[in-house]
Amino acid sequence: MEITLTVNGEKVTADVEPRTLLVHFIRDELRLTGTHVGCETSYCGACTIHLNGEAIKSCTTLAVQADGAEITTIEGLADGETLHPVQEGFWERHGLQCGFCTPGMIMQAAKIIEENPDPSEDEIRHGIDGNLCRCTGYHNIVKAIEYAAAKARGEEPEPAEWETV
Protein backbone atom coordinates (compact mmCIF):
# COMPACT_ATOMS: atom_id res chain seq x y z
CA MET A 1 0.00 0.00 0.00
CA GLU A 2 1.21 3.47 -0.76
CA ILE A 3 1.33 5.82 2.20
CA THR A 4 2.28 9.47 2.41
CA LEU A 5 3.17 11.09 5.70
CA THR A 6 5.20 13.96 7.07
CA VAL A 7 8.16 12.91 9.18
CA ASN A 8 10.07 15.59 11.06
CA GLY A 9 8.72 18.17 8.62
CA GLU A 10 9.57 16.25 5.44
CA LYS A 11 7.00 14.62 3.21
CA VAL A 12 7.63 10.91 2.66
CA THR A 13 5.86 8.55 0.26
CA ALA A 14 6.48 4.81 0.42
CA ASP A 15 5.02 1.47 -0.50
CA VAL A 16 4.53 -0.70 2.61
CA GLU A 17 3.02 -4.05 3.46
CA PRO A 18 -0.06 -3.68 5.70
CA ARG A 19 1.72 -5.65 8.43
CA THR A 20 4.66 -3.24 8.58
CA LEU A 21 4.78 -1.73 12.05
CA LEU A 22 5.33 2.01 12.19
CA VAL A 23 8.52 1.61 14.24
CA HIS A 24 10.05 -0.68 11.60
CA PHE A 25 9.04 1.72 8.84
CA ILE A 26 10.73 4.57 10.71
CA ARG A 27 13.89 2.60 11.47
CA ASP A 28 14.33 0.32 8.47
CA GLU A 29 12.83 2.35 5.62
CA LEU A 30 13.53 5.90 6.75
CA ARG A 31 16.76 4.89 8.55
CA LEU A 32 15.81 7.02 11.55
CA THR A 33 17.19 4.65 14.16
CA GLY A 34 16.78 6.93 17.17
CA THR A 35 13.36 5.38 17.81
CA HIS A 36 14.07 2.11 19.56
CA VAL A 37 12.45 -1.31 19.56
CA GLY A 38 12.38 -2.56 23.13
CA CYS A 39 9.76 -4.97 24.42
CA GLU A 40 7.60 -5.06 21.28
CA THR A 41 4.54 -5.59 23.47
CA SER A 42 3.65 -1.92 24.03
CA TYR A 43 4.90 -1.97 27.62
CA CYS A 44 8.34 -0.33 27.52
CA GLY A 45 7.80 2.88 25.55
CA ALA A 46 11.24 2.88 23.83
CA CYS A 47 9.36 3.30 20.53
CA THR A 48 7.46 6.44 21.63
CA ILE A 49 7.02 9.06 18.92
CA HIS A 50 4.60 11.92 18.33
CA LEU A 51 1.80 11.18 15.87
CA ASN A 52 -0.38 14.18 15.03
CA GLY A 53 0.88 15.84 18.19
CA GLU A 54 0.30 12.98 20.62
CA ALA A 55 2.78 10.55 22.16
CA ILE A 56 2.09 7.02 20.95
CA LYS A 57 3.84 3.66 20.84
CA SER A 58 5.02 3.05 17.30
CA CYS A 59 5.56 -0.69 17.83
CA THR A 60 1.82 -1.09 18.26
CA THR A 61 0.80 1.04 15.30
CA LEU A 62 0.69 -0.07 11.69
CA ALA A 63 2.52 2.13 9.21
CA VAL A 64 -0.69 2.23 7.15
CA GLN A 65 -2.52 3.76 10.13
CA ALA A 66 -0.11 6.69 9.89
CA ASP A 67 -1.02 7.45 6.25
CA GLY A 68 -1.55 11.19 6.05
CA ALA A 69 -0.22 11.79 9.56
CA GLU A 70 2.45 14.12 10.88
CA ILE A 71 5.15 12.37 12.83
CA THR A 72 7.95 13.67 15.00
CA THR A 73 10.74 11.32 16.08
CA ILE A 74 13.63 12.02 18.44
CA GLU A 75 15.66 13.18 15.41
CA GLY A 76 13.13 15.96 14.80
CA LEU A 77 12.83 17.28 18.34
CA ALA A 78 15.77 19.69 18.47
CA ASP A 79 15.53 23.06 16.76
CA GLY A 80 18.62 22.84 14.54
CA GLU A 81 21.60 22.91 16.87
CA THR A 82 19.47 24.01 19.83
CA LEU A 83 18.43 21.07 21.96
CA HIS A 84 14.82 20.72 23.12
CA PRO A 85 14.60 21.58 26.85
CA VAL A 86 14.04 17.89 27.65
CA GLN A 87 17.13 16.88 25.69
CA GLU A 88 19.10 19.56 27.53
CA GLY A 89 17.65 18.31 30.82
CA PHE A 90 18.76 14.73 30.18
CA TRP A 91 22.23 16.06 29.30
CA GLU A 92 22.53 18.40 32.29
CA ARG A 93 21.02 16.08 34.91
CA HIS A 94 22.47 12.78 33.66
CA GLY A 95 19.03 11.42 32.82
CA LEU A 96 20.45 8.30 31.22
CA GLN A 97 22.71 5.37 31.91
CA CYS A 98 22.73 2.91 29.00
CA GLY A 99 20.55 5.24 26.93
CA PHE A 100 18.27 2.64 25.41
CA CYS A 101 15.04 4.03 26.86
CA THR A 102 16.15 7.64 26.39
CA PRO A 103 14.53 8.52 23.04
CA GLY A 104 11.16 7.22 24.19
CA MET A 105 11.53 8.86 27.60
CA ILE A 106 12.36 12.18 25.99
CA MET A 107 9.44 12.04 23.54
CA GLN A 108 7.00 11.26 26.35
CA ALA A 109 8.57 13.85 28.68
CA ALA A 110 8.23 16.52 25.99
CA LYS A 111 4.47 15.91 26.02
CA ILE A 112 4.29 15.86 29.83
CA ILE A 113 5.74 19.36 30.13
CA GLU A 114 3.86 20.66 27.10
CA GLU A 115 0.53 19.65 28.66
CA ASN A 116 1.49 20.50 32.23
CA PRO A 117 4.21 23.17 32.40
CA ASP A 118 4.78 22.75 36.15
CA PRO A 119 4.39 19.03 36.91
CA SER A 120 4.94 17.66 40.42
CA GLU A 121 7.31 14.74 40.93
CA ASP A 122 4.26 12.45 41.22
CA GLU A 123 2.82 13.75 37.98
CA ILE A 124 6.13 13.19 36.22
CA ARG A 125 6.43 9.64 37.56
CA HIS A 126 2.84 8.91 36.61
CA GLY A 127 3.45 10.46 33.18
CA ILE A 128 6.29 8.04 32.45
CA ASP A 129 4.30 4.98 33.59
CA GLY A 130 4.54 3.72 30.04
CA ASN A 131 8.32 4.07 29.73
CA LEU A 132 10.55 1.50 31.36
CA CYS A 133 14.22 2.09 32.21
CA ARG A 134 15.98 -1.22 32.72
CA CYS A 135 18.92 0.56 34.38
CA THR A 136 16.23 1.73 36.85
CA GLY A 137 17.66 5.22 36.53
CA TYR A 138 14.35 6.91 37.17
CA HIS A 139 15.70 9.30 39.80
CA ASN A 140 17.76 11.35 37.37
CA ILE A 141 15.16 10.98 34.62
CA VAL A 142 12.67 12.71 36.91
CA LYS A 143 15.28 15.37 37.74
CA ALA A 144 15.94 15.86 34.02
CA ILE A 145 12.24 16.40 33.33
CA GLU A 146 11.99 18.85 36.26
CA TYR A 147 14.97 20.72 34.77
CA ALA A 148 13.28 20.79 31.36
CA ALA A 149 9.98 22.01 32.77
CA ALA A 150 11.74 24.89 34.56
CA LYS A 151 13.67 25.80 31.41
CA ALA A 152 10.51 25.70 29.29
CA ARG A 153 8.81 28.03 31.80
CA GLY A 154 11.74 30.41 31.40
CA GLU A 155 12.93 29.80 34.96
CA GLU A 156 16.33 28.84 36.29
CA PRO A 157 16.33 25.10 37.12
CA GLU A 158 17.17 23.91 40.64
CA PRO A 159 20.90 23.23 40.96
CA ALA A 160 21.95 19.62 40.39
CA GLU A 161 22.03 17.49 43.53
CA TRP A 162 25.76 16.88 43.18
CA GLU A 163 26.35 20.65 43.25
CA THR A 164 24.61 21.03 46.58
CA VAL A 165 26.34 18.34 48.67
Added chain:
Amino acid sequence: MYPREFEYVAAGSVEEAAQLLEDNPGAKVMSGGMSLIPMMKLRLLSPELVVDIGRIPGLNTIEDRGDHIAIGALVRQRQIAESPLIPMALKTAAAQTGDAQVRNTATFAGAIAHADVAADTPTAFVALGGTIVAKCVDGEREIAADACFVDTLTSALEANEILTEVRIPKSGGGSAYDKLGRRGGHTDYSVAGAAAWVADSSGRECRVAVGGVGTIPALASGVMEAMASGASPEDAAERACEGITVLEDLYGSEEYKSHLAKVFVRRALEQAMANAS
Protein backbone atom coordinates in the same frame (compact mmCIF):
# COMPACT_ATOMS: atom_id res chain seq x y z
CA MET B 1 7.53 -9.43 15.86
CA TYR B 2 5.47 -9.04 12.74
CA PRO B 3 1.88 -10.13 12.39
CA ARG B 4 1.16 -12.69 9.69
CA GLU B 5 0.30 -11.18 6.31
CA PHE B 6 -3.15 -9.70 5.99
CA GLU B 7 -5.16 -7.49 3.71
CA TYR B 8 -5.99 -4.02 4.99
CA VAL B 9 -8.82 -1.68 4.15
CA ALA B 10 -9.38 1.73 5.73
CA ALA B 11 -13.18 1.90 5.55
CA GLY B 12 -14.73 5.25 4.68
CA SER B 13 -18.09 4.57 6.32
CA VAL B 14 -19.76 2.19 8.76
CA GLU B 15 -21.78 0.80 5.82
CA GLU B 16 -18.62 0.01 3.86
CA ALA B 17 -17.02 -1.60 6.91
CA ALA B 18 -20.16 -3.69 7.57
CA GLN B 19 -20.21 -4.89 3.96
CA LEU B 20 -16.53 -5.88 4.19
CA LEU B 21 -17.24 -7.90 7.34
CA GLU B 22 -20.24 -9.52 5.67
CA ASP B 23 -18.17 -10.52 2.63
CA ASN B 24 -15.10 -11.65 4.60
CA PRO B 25 -15.85 -13.98 7.50
CA GLY B 26 -12.13 -14.00 8.45
CA ALA B 27 -12.00 -10.22 8.95
CA LYS B 28 -11.43 -8.28 12.17
CA VAL B 29 -12.37 -4.70 12.99
CA MET B 30 -9.64 -2.35 14.18
CA SER B 31 -10.18 1.01 15.86
CA GLY B 32 -7.10 2.13 17.84
CA GLY B 33 -5.43 -1.26 17.46
CA MET B 34 -3.99 -1.34 20.98
CA SER B 35 -5.48 -4.78 21.67
CA LEU B 36 -5.74 -6.19 18.15
CA ILE B 37 -2.17 -5.43 17.04
CA PRO B 38 -0.51 -7.09 20.08
CA MET B 39 -2.76 -10.15 19.55
CA MET B 40 -1.69 -10.26 15.90
CA LYS B 41 1.98 -9.80 16.75
CA LEU B 42 1.78 -12.68 19.21
CA ARG B 43 -0.10 -14.58 16.47
CA LEU B 44 -2.95 -15.35 18.80
CA LEU B 45 -5.03 -13.85 16.00
CA SER B 46 -4.28 -13.90 12.29
CA PRO B 47 -7.18 -12.30 10.45
CA GLU B 48 -7.14 -12.42 6.66
CA LEU B 49 -8.49 -8.90 6.50
CA VAL B 50 -8.23 -5.97 8.90
CA VAL B 51 -11.05 -3.46 8.49
CA ASP B 52 -9.74 -0.20 9.92
CA ILE B 53 -12.65 1.95 11.12
CA GLY B 54 -10.20 4.55 12.45
CA ARG B 55 -10.82 6.99 9.63
CA ILE B 56 -14.63 6.88 9.57
CA PRO B 57 -15.95 10.39 10.23
CA GLY B 58 -18.45 11.06 13.03
CA LEU B 59 -17.40 8.29 15.42
CA ASN B 60 -15.10 10.42 17.56
CA THR B 61 -17.57 12.32 19.72
CA ILE B 62 -18.95 12.22 23.26
CA GLU B 63 -22.49 13.54 23.13
CA ASP B 64 -25.10 14.39 25.78
CA ARG B 65 -28.41 13.03 24.49
CA GLY B 66 -30.56 14.01 27.46
CA ASP B 67 -31.17 10.61 29.04
CA HIS B 68 -27.79 9.11 28.08
CA ILE B 69 -24.24 9.93 27.05
CA ALA B 70 -23.32 8.56 23.61
CA ILE B 71 -19.67 7.65 23.08
CA GLY B 72 -18.52 7.03 19.51
CA ALA B 73 -16.45 3.98 18.59
CA LEU B 74 -13.30 6.05 18.03
CA VAL B 75 -13.31 7.95 21.33
CA ARG B 76 -9.95 7.31 23.03
CA GLN B 77 -9.52 6.31 26.66
CA ARG B 78 -7.87 9.67 27.21
CA GLN B 79 -10.97 11.54 26.03
CA ILE B 80 -13.09 9.48 28.44
CA ALA B 81 -10.71 10.28 31.30
CA GLU B 82 -10.86 14.01 30.54
CA SER B 83 -14.53 14.52 29.63
CA PRO B 84 -16.82 16.30 32.12
CA LEU B 85 -19.77 14.35 30.66
CA ILE B 86 -18.52 10.95 31.86
CA PRO B 87 -19.59 9.50 35.26
CA MET B 88 -16.81 9.16 37.82
CA ALA B 89 -16.52 5.34 37.73
CA LEU B 90 -15.81 5.34 34.01
CA LYS B 91 -13.59 8.44 34.11
CA THR B 92 -11.47 6.84 36.82
CA ALA B 93 -11.27 3.50 35.03
CA ALA B 94 -10.20 5.23 31.81
CA ALA B 95 -7.57 7.28 33.64
CA GLN B 96 -6.16 4.04 35.10
CA THR B 97 -6.05 2.21 31.77
CA GLY B 98 -2.58 1.34 30.44
CA ASP B 99 -0.31 4.37 30.32
CA ALA B 100 -0.42 7.81 28.71
CA GLN B 101 0.64 6.60 25.26
CA VAL B 102 -1.82 3.70 25.37
CA ARG B 103 -4.67 6.01 26.44
CA ASN B 104 -3.83 8.30 23.51
CA THR B 105 -4.41 5.43 21.07
CA ALA B 106 -6.76 2.91 22.66
CA THR B 107 -10.51 3.37 22.28
CA PHE B 108 -13.11 2.73 25.00
CA ALA B 109 -15.36 0.87 22.55
CA GLY B 110 -12.39 -1.26 21.51
CA ALA B 111 -11.85 -2.28 25.12
CA ILE B 112 -15.44 -3.52 25.31
CA ALA B 113 -15.17 -5.39 22.00
CA HIS B 114 -11.89 -6.97 23.15
CA ALA B 115 -13.64 -8.11 26.37
CA ASP B 116 -10.55 -8.54 28.53
CA VAL B 117 -11.60 -9.18 32.13
CA ALA B 118 -8.44 -7.40 33.33
CA ALA B 119 -9.34 -4.18 31.50
CA ASP B 120 -10.72 -1.34 33.61
CA THR B 121 -13.37 0.46 31.59
CA PRO B 122 -15.58 -2.59 30.81
CA THR B 123 -16.09 -3.13 34.56
CA ALA B 124 -17.23 0.48 34.99
CA PHE B 125 -19.44 0.12 31.90
CA VAL B 126 -21.23 -2.86 33.50
CA ALA B 127 -21.74 -1.07 36.82
CA LEU B 128 -23.12 2.00 35.05
CA GLY B 129 -25.63 -0.15 33.16
CA GLY B 130 -24.54 0.96 29.70
CA THR B 131 -25.45 -0.48 26.33
CA ILE B 132 -23.59 -0.94 23.06
CA VAL B 133 -24.87 -0.40 19.55
CA ALA B 134 -23.84 -3.16 17.12
CA LYS B 135 -24.31 -2.59 13.40
CA CYS B 136 -24.21 -5.02 10.50
CA VAL B 137 -25.53 -4.92 6.92
CA ASP B 138 -28.99 -5.98 8.11
CA GLY B 139 -29.36 -3.18 10.63
CA GLU B 140 -28.44 -2.52 14.22
CA ARG B 141 -29.20 -3.82 17.70
CA GLU B 142 -28.56 -2.57 21.19
CA ILE B 143 -26.95 -4.94 23.70
CA ALA B 144 -27.17 -4.36 27.47
CA ALA B 145 -23.91 -4.31 29.44
CA ASP B 146 -24.66 -7.46 31.40
CA ALA B 147 -25.16 -9.36 28.12
CA CYS B 148 -22.10 -7.89 26.37
CA PHE B 149 -19.51 -10.27 27.77
CA VAL B 150 -19.73 -13.97 27.04
CA ASP B 151 -16.40 -15.51 28.03
CA THR B 152 -12.65 -14.86 28.12
CA LEU B 153 -11.86 -12.31 25.37
CA THR B 154 -15.30 -12.98 23.88
CA SER B 155 -17.97 -10.32 23.57
CA ALA B 156 -21.53 -10.78 22.35
CA LEU B 157 -20.64 -9.11 19.04
CA GLU B 158 -21.08 -11.34 16.00
CA ALA B 159 -18.24 -11.54 13.46
CA ASN B 160 -20.19 -9.36 11.02
CA GLU B 161 -21.04 -6.67 13.59
CA ILE B 162 -19.30 -3.40 14.38
CA LEU B 163 -19.58 -1.72 17.74
CA THR B 164 -20.36 1.84 16.67
CA GLU B 165 -21.43 3.49 19.92
CA VAL B 166 -21.50 2.97 23.67
CA ARG B 167 -24.34 4.52 25.66
CA ILE B 168 -24.13 5.35 29.34
CA PRO B 169 -27.45 6.22 31.02
CA LYS B 170 -27.60 9.48 32.95
CA SER B 171 -28.81 7.90 36.17
CA GLY B 172 -27.61 10.57 38.59
CA GLY B 173 -26.44 9.35 41.99
CA GLY B 174 -22.73 8.62 42.37
CA SER B 175 -20.22 6.14 41.05
CA ALA B 176 -16.64 5.03 41.63
CA TYR B 177 -13.99 2.56 40.46
CA ASP B 178 -10.99 1.17 42.32
CA LYS B 179 -8.49 -1.59 41.64
CA LEU B 180 -5.08 -3.07 42.27
CA GLY B 181 -2.90 -2.83 39.16
CA ARG B 182 -0.41 -5.51 38.18
CA ARG B 183 2.47 -3.14 38.79
CA GLY B 184 1.02 -1.96 42.09
CA GLY B 185 -1.21 1.00 42.87
CA HIS B 186 -3.38 1.78 39.90
CA THR B 187 -0.78 1.03 37.25
CA ASP B 188 -1.33 -1.54 34.52
CA TYR B 189 -4.13 -4.10 34.02
CA SER B 190 -6.23 -4.87 37.07
CA VAL B 191 -5.44 -7.89 39.25
CA ALA B 192 -8.85 -7.25 40.74
CA GLY B 193 -11.10 -4.21 40.60
CA ALA B 194 -14.65 -3.10 41.18
CA ALA B 195 -17.00 -0.38 40.03
CA ALA B 196 -20.11 0.78 41.81
CA TRP B 197 -23.03 3.03 41.00
CA VAL B 198 -25.47 4.10 43.71
CA ALA B 199 -28.74 6.02 43.30
CA ASP B 200 -28.13 8.01 46.49
CA SER B 201 -25.84 8.14 49.48
CA SER B 202 -27.69 5.29 51.24
CA GLY B 203 -26.36 2.90 48.59
CA ARG B 204 -29.47 0.73 48.82
CA GLU B 205 -30.22 1.00 45.13
CA CYS B 206 -26.94 0.15 43.43
CA ARG B 207 -25.15 -1.70 40.66
CA VAL B 208 -21.77 -3.23 41.40
CA ALA B 209 -19.42 -4.97 38.97
CA VAL B 210 -16.26 -6.96 39.60
CA GLY B 211 -13.38 -7.19 37.10
CA GLY B 212 -10.04 -8.93 36.89
CA VAL B 213 -10.89 -12.05 38.84
CA GLY B 214 -13.06 -14.28 36.63
CA THR B 215 -13.52 -14.58 32.89
CA ILE B 216 -15.69 -11.51 32.30
CA PRO B 217 -16.50 -8.23 34.05
CA ALA B 218 -19.59 -9.34 35.95
CA LEU B 219 -22.39 -7.87 38.02
CA ALA B 220 -22.00 -8.75 41.69
CA SER B 221 -25.67 -9.59 42.23
CA GLY B 222 -25.12 -10.88 45.78
CA VAL B 223 -23.63 -7.54 46.80
CA MET B 224 -26.50 -5.66 45.20
CA GLU B 225 -29.04 -7.84 47.00
CA ALA B 226 -27.30 -7.29 50.34
CA MET B 227 -27.16 -3.52 49.82
CA ALA B 228 -30.86 -3.46 48.90
CA SER B 229 -31.67 -5.10 52.21
CA GLY B 230 -29.71 -2.46 54.10
CA ALA B 231 -26.33 -4.16 54.67
CA SER B 232 -23.22 -2.03 55.13
CA PRO B 233 -20.77 -1.91 52.20
CA GLU B 234 -18.35 -3.95 54.28
CA ASP B 235 -20.88 -6.73 54.93
CA ALA B 236 -22.27 -6.62 51.40
CA ALA B 237 -18.74 -6.89 49.95
CA GLU B 238 -18.39 -10.34 51.54
CA ARG B 239 -20.58 -11.55 48.66
CA ALA B 240 -18.34 -9.95 45.98
CA CYS B 241 -17.47 -13.23 44.23
CA GLU B 242 -20.86 -14.95 44.49
CA GLY B 243 -21.60 -16.49 41.11
CA ILE B 244 -18.11 -15.68 39.78
CA THR B 245 -15.54 -18.41 39.11
CA VAL B 246 -12.40 -16.76 40.49
CA LEU B 247 -9.38 -17.89 38.50
CA GLU B 248 -5.83 -18.08 39.77
CA ASP B 249 -3.32 -16.46 37.42
CA LEU B 250 0.24 -15.11 37.38
CA TYR B 251 -0.81 -12.21 39.57
CA GLY B 252 -2.54 -13.99 42.43
CA SER B 253 -4.08 -17.11 43.89
CA GLU B 254 -7.83 -17.67 43.95
CA GLU B 255 -7.86 -16.80 47.65
CA TYR B 256 -5.88 -13.58 47.19
CA LYS B 257 -7.96 -12.39 44.25
CA SER B 258 -11.21 -13.19 46.08
CA HIS B 259 -9.95 -11.13 48.99
CA LEU B 260 -9.02 -8.23 46.70
CA ALA B 261 -12.45 -8.32 45.06
CA LYS B 262 -14.09 -7.83 48.46
CA VAL B 263 -11.72 -4.97 49.31
CA PHE B 264 -12.40 -3.13 46.07
CA VAL B 265 -16.15 -3.74 46.13
CA ARG B 266 -16.26 -2.15 49.58
CA ARG B 267 -14.05 0.78 48.55
CA ALA B 268 -15.96 1.39 45.30
CA LEU B 269 -19.29 1.33 47.15
CA GLU B 270 -18.10 3.67 49.90
CA GLN B 271 -16.61 6.08 47.37
CA ALA B 272 -19.72 5.97 45.16
CA MET B 273 -21.91 6.73 48.21
CA ALA B 274 -19.63 9.64 49.12
CA ASN B 275 -19.76 10.88 45.50
CA ALA B 276 -23.57 10.71 45.58
CA SER B 277 -23.91 13.00 48.57
